[in-house]
Amino acid sequence: xxxxxxxxxxxxAVRIDIHSKFGAKNIDTWMLDLVNLQPNDTILDVGCxxxxxxxxxxxxxxxxxxxxxGDVSNDLLNExxxxxxxxxxxxxxMILDFNKEFPLERDTFDFISCCFAIYYAENxxxxxxxxxxxxxxxxxxxxxxxxxxxxxxxxxxxHEATGKQIPLMPGSSRFSTEFFxxxxxxxxxxxxxxxxxxxxxxxxDPYMDYTRASMSEDRKLWGSFFQGKDDFEKVMQAxxxxxxxRLDKEGKLVMTKVVGGILATK
Numbered sequence: 371x372x373x374x375x376x377x378x379x380x381x382x383a384v385r386i387d388i389h390s391k392f393g394a395k396n397i398d399t400w401m402l403d404l405v406n407l408q409p410n411d412t413i414l415d416v417g418c419x420x421x422x423x424x425x426x427x428x429x430x431x432x433x434x435x436x437x438x439x440g441d442v443s444n445d446l447l448n449e450x451x452x453x454x455x456x457x458x459x460x461x462x463x464m465i466l467d468f469n470k471e472f473p474l475e476r477d478t479f480d481f482i483s484c485c486f487a488i489y490y491a492e493n494x495x496x497x498x499x500x501x502x503x504x505x506x507x508x509x510x511x512x513x514x515x516x517x518x519x520x521x522x523x524x525x526x527x528x529h530e531a532t533g534k535q536i537p538l539m540p541g542s543s544r545f546s547t548e549f550f551x552x553x554x555x556x557x558x559x560x561x562x563x564x565x566x567x568x569x570x571x572x573x574x575d576p577y578m579d580y581t582r583a584s585m586s587e588d589r590k591l592w593g594s595f596f597q598g599k600d601d602f603e604k605v606m607q608a609x610x611x612x613x614x615x616r617l618d619k620e621g622k623l624v625m626t627k628v629v630g631g632i633l634a635t636k
Contacts, residue, residue, distance in 0.1 A: 382419075384583035388576055389627070392569045397514075397629065400565050401485070402430050404631060405512050409434040411480040416440055416468055416501065417487030421450030421461070427483075428459050438479075440466025468497045474504045484513040488549060489541040498552045502636060511557065511634045515545030516627075517564065523625040524581070527616065531608040534595055546630050557634035564630060571623040574614050580625075581609055 389397070407413070409431055415423045418439030427437055439461065441447050450463045466472060468484070469492045482501050491497035501511055516539065525536050546562070554560045571577040585592050586602070596602050617623050 381583045381586065385580060388580050388583075389567070389569065392571060392576060393567045393627070394570070395565070395567045397565055397567060397627075398426050401512070401514070401631065402426065404563055405481070405483075405510070405633065407431055407435070407481060411435045412478065412506075413437045414440065414474070414479045414482045414504065416466060416482060416484040417442075417490075418450065418463065419443070419446045419487075421453055421463065423483060423485055424450065424461055424463075425453065425457070425459070428457075428461065433459060438462040438464065440464050440472075442467045468500065469493065472500045472504055476503050477506045478504045480506055480509045482509070482511045484511075486514055486541070488513045489515050489544045494544075494548050494552050498549070498556060502556045505636045507636055509636050511553065511636070512631060513549070513553075514565075514629055514631045515549070516541040517546050517630045518542050519626075520628040521625050523623060524584070527609060527612050528581075531612040532595060532605060537591055537594065540591070550630075550632055553632055553634050557636055559635040561633050562630055563633060564628065567627040567629075569625045569627060571617070571625070572621075574610060574617055577613055577617075577623050577625075578606070578610055581613075582606065 407427060407430060411431070413424075413427055413435055415421075415427070415437070418424055418441045421439050424437050424439040427435060439447070439450055440463075441450075442465065444465065447463045447465065450461075454461050454463065464473075468488070482505055484501070488497065505511060520539075520542050528534075529536060550560075550562060569580075585595070585605075595605055613623060
């Protein structure tokens, strides 16, 4: 299954900033507490982007780990390398496309992570098998993605404003079903953990910033919502009216992020 939609770095940065400013909980703290990394672990972060997760692992372990980040984007890897050089942290960042065979030896890593990226995989069994292959016996895989209940308010407002059917999301439509079942078939122990983070908006502007960041730059996922050149702004205006009406009635907008974390042991 080929996924055409791919979120841009700019979009993602806006949304992460909004999560930190308006959310009640910190997903990085939840994840680090849950996975309980050990000093001297060999770690691989798949779909590492500009290295955010790698640096959080490094900080949690005070640098006592061998950490590799892999991503398909050279631009993002160069950002990670620049930060790694600034920190003098000695991590490795490499080209890694999880739709192809990993250029890594079997049984190499104590811990593999893939956060908010794995659901873009074209061939689920292939990608999970590659992760399984390079995990040591007794090593662990941790991956995160949105659950079906994720940010329901966002979709409710969007549907009310446009009257259009919400397309299947690459994450929430696959993560807790297709990926969970495949991981369960390969790993000896698999648990699904849930993280809920309510984002509370008391004014319309940050909510609309989130909406724009979710729908603007890459419109492949939302193609059916925009017919002409000026249609995007018309849709944004319709969404803003519905959101403002709900805000006036309820005094705030509460959009809950619902994330699943699959923790598996080989």
